[in-house]
Amino acid sequence: MHMPDGLINAPVSIGAAVIAAGAITVGLKKSKGTLDSQTAPLAGLVAVFIFAFQMMNFPVAAGTSGHLMGGALASILVGPYVAILVMTVVVSLQALVFADGGLSALGLNLLNMGIVSIVVSALLFAGLMKLLPKTRTSIIGVSATVAFISVLASAGAFVFEYSLGGNATYNIASVLISVMSVHVLIGIGEAIITGLTIGAILATRADLVYGARKFLPAQNLVIKASVVQSNV
Amino acid sequence: MSNKKFFLVGLFVSFLVAGFFSFYASSQPDGLEKATAEQGLDVTVIDSPNAEGVLADYGVAGIENERLSGFLGGAIGVAVVGIAGTGIYFWVRTPKSGDIK
Numbered sequence A: 001m002h003m004p005d006g007l008i009n010a011p012v013s014i015g016a017a018v019i020a021a022g023a024i025t026v027g028l029k030k031s032k033g034t035l036d037s038q039t040a041p042l043a044g045l046v047a048v049f050i051f052a053f054q055m056m057n058f059p060v061a062a063g064t065s066g067h068l069m070g071g072a073l074a075s076i077l078v079g080p081y082v083a084i085l086v087m088t089v090v091v092s093l094q095a096l097v098f099a100d101g102g103l104s105a106l107g108l109n110l111l112n113m114g115i116v117s118i119v120v121s122a123l124l125f126a127g128l129m130k131l132l133p134k135t136r137t138s139i140i141g142v143s144a145t146v147a148f149i150s151v152l153a154s155a156g157a158f159v160f161e162y163s164l165g166g167n168a169t170y171n172i173a174s175v176l177i178s179v180m181s182v183h184v185l186i187g188i189g190e191a192i193i194t195g196l197t198i199g200a201i202l203a204t205r206a207d208l209v210y211g212a213r214k215f216l217p218a219q220n221l222v223i224k225a226s227v228v229q230s231n232v
Numbered sequence B: 001m002s003n004k005k006f007f008l009v010g011l012f013v014s015f016l017v018a019g020f021f022s023f024y025a026s027s028q029p030d031g032l033e034k035a036t037a038e039q040g041l042d043v044t045v046i047d048s049p050n051a052e053g054v055l056a057d058y059g060v061a062g063i064e065n066e067r068l069s070g071f072l073g074g075a076i077g078v079a080v081v082g083i084a085g086t087g088i089y090f091w092v093r094t095p096k097s098g099d100i101k
Helices: A010-031 A040-054 A071-078 A080-098 A106-131 A136-165 A172-208 A217-231 B003-019 B031-038 B066-092
Strands: A058-061 A064-066
Touching: A010 A080, A010 A106, A010 A136, A010 B066, A040 A071, A040 A080, A040 A172, A040 B003, A040 B066, A058 A172, A064 A172, A064 B031, A071 A080, A071 A106, A071 A136, A071 A172, A080 A106, A080 B066, A106 A136, A136 A172, A136 B031, A172 B003, A172 B031, B003 B066
Parallel strands: none
Antiparallel strands: A058 A064
16 A cells, blocks of 8 residues: 555645645644553554554455555554554654655655544544444454455545546546455455454453543453552 | 553564564565556656665665565564654653653
C-alpha cells in the first residue's frame, strides 16, 4: 500500500500532505497526557509491532502479496488520536529510513494508511459496538470487521486521489476494480491479524485495550484492585 | 501479566517478526504495486531519492548474505521505531502528580 513517487501529481500530493499535517497536529494536541502509567507504554510498543508486521508480506493471489497496515489495530489499542502519532512514526520512518514509500508521496501515504484508516476504524468500531452485546467476542469480531473495512477505505482513498491527480493515462473504473479486488484479499489478512492480536491482548491484559475499556469495566476494576493489594 | 512482562513479550515478538520471520515473507509485489502495474500506471513511477540508501528495502547495503542483511535491517528498524515510539510514550503519558507541570 506504500505509494512510490511519481504516481500522483504534485498538487494532489501537496494537498494530501497539508491534510495529513493538520490531522497530525490534532492528534498531537488531543493525545497529550491522555494515557496513564499503565497504558502509555503500549503507544510505543504498538508502533514497533506494526512496523514489524508490515515487513511480513503474505501471499494473497498469484504473484501478489499484502501486509498488515495497522491503522485499525492502533486505533482500537490506543485510541484514534494516539494512533495517528503511531502511524505517523511508522510510515514516516519507512519512507525516510527504508525507502518504502516515496518522499513526495509521504503525505498521501500518511493520509491513506494512517488517517483514513484510523478515522474509519474509530467511527465504525464505536458504531458497531453500540449495536452489539458488550462482550469480548463482540470486541474481537468488530475489530476484525473494522480492520477489513479500513483496508478497503485506504484503497478507496488511493483510487480517489488517483482520479484527482494520476500522472498516467487511466480508466478510473478499471483502476477501481483492479485496486479494490486485490485489497479485499489483503483486508482478510488484516482482519485475521487484527482479530488475533486484539484477542491475545484481551486475554492477557484487557485493561490495556482502549476500545475495550469502556465495555469491560468490571474486569478493569478487578485488575486494578489486585495491583493495589499486591502493593500493600 | 505485569506491565513489564507484557511489554517485553510484545517487543520480543516484534523483534522476531522483523528480524527472522520477515526472511520468509512473500517478495511478490504488494496489492497496490500489482494493481498499478496491471493498469499501466507504474510508467510514471520514479525511484525515491533514498532508494539507494544504506537501509533501503529493509536490508543493509553491502551485506551480501540476504538473511543477515534482512536480520540487521529488521533489528535496526525495531530499534529506530522503538526510539521514536518512546517519544510517543513520553508525549501521551499523564504526568505523575509529583512532576513539575
